[in-house]
Amino acid sequence: MSRINAAVIRVAPAQQTGKCWAALLLVSVLVSVFWSQSVQARGLPDFTELVEENSSAVVNISTTSEPTSEGSRFQGLPFDERQLEQLPPFLQDFFSGPQSPFGESPRQLQPQRSMGSGFIVSTDGYVLTNNHVVEGADEVIVRLNDRREFQATIVGTDPRSDMAVLKIENAEDLPVVKVGSSRDLRVGEWVFAIGSPFGFDYTVTAGIVSALGRSLPSENYVPFIQTDVAINPGNSGGPLFNLDGDVVGINSQIYTRSGGFMGVSFAIPIDDAMNVFKQLRDKGSVARGWLGVLIQEVNRDLAESFGLKRPRGALIAEVMQGSPAQQGGLQSGDIVLEYNSDPVRLSSDLPPLVGRTPVGESARLTVLRGGREVSLDVTIGRLPEDGEAESAPEVGDSGAPPQDSLGLAVEPLTSDMASAAGVQGGVLVTRTGPGPAAEAGIRPQDIITEINRDQVRSVEDFRKATGKLPSNRAVSVRIVRQGRAIYLVMKP
Known part of the structure; x- marks a missing residue:
């Protein structure tokens, strides 16, 4: 009995141990399965179905540009190519051979071909792509995933947004993408692209x-x-x-030092792209909102000089004559903090907000002026085709040495100089030396129009303004340099 009991005692723990190991193994397998599914669901999405559903509406775009005779071997010569063929062979070689000193011959120029991508947004054949894909093209061919090819016409282009709208005719059963909203995008979410890098059609890449x-x-x-x-x-x-399989952007640019991908790429938000598409489709051109100001970033020193607790907003350096901003009461030195209730954190936030505002609509701007916030209503105008400011002509140097503690010398601004620079008054910087002015970046030929928010229209104004400057505190200095107004920060 004792031996049997002992055997039973010895066997029982072995059976229990086996059951425990089996249970642990089962739990381990289940945890592994659930863990892998959880990781896949949270961080590693499966793109296969999304690609199958959307690749048919992505197209390959190839363009051909015919050569021109500009810069050819025949410019400045008293004959054309037909006359060249009538010359003796040794003269033909001299004027059109590989070693000719007269440039390339038209018959040696080859058509230029390029390739890009696009996608179909409507069943009647409208295709979106980049302007730089079709710029200067004489022929545009659109090829679908099912290998159908169509010759497309360019409906319109918008170089400012790098957008182009194409149209293919006589096509049936065209697949289209599902257009989403870029406003719903969040930093860190997964996105993927379909395109033809280096001509490899329907390549899929993913990231965040x-x-x-x-x-x-x-x-x-x-x-x-x-x-x-x-x-x-x-x-x-x-x-x-x-x-979700929605288009949220148009791949447009990359940042690179090698010519290839380096981890930073940029896409046009689809909300902005569809606004451009509708205008190009309906009107053939794009009208953007225009405020008529020159702006600059607010850095830490400028924020201190204007009484801001932290850098934010867009500093208006100049208000253009006759612009919507001038008519709406904006002034140089205002810092735009909000535009139609949208916060302006960086100066680069303001142009897109203004640009997408319909021409003729009123916008509410909140600006910081004189240390307090002011609200203004401005009727937005249309962005001119050429908004370049005129450059101020070079003016002479008086040769006078620096005359004050700031380390700069100034002289009165003549009416001709003021007119040429587009200012109402100011003083001309003739020379700078060691001191706060040079450290702030003020140079000879600059026109000072404002110091520490005090207007400077004459040398007397300049002396008054500099005579009451606080010490060891940043102050703003508004200058006009080659026709462009900017704010600098000086610490007396």
């Missing part, structure tokens, strides 16, 4: 939204979506999708 509302130097009126989706030459004009 890296930032919103990016302003690029060449595109002031587009608040770009920044992503880390791999975009390369040939992707331009293609759609950027969210995980």
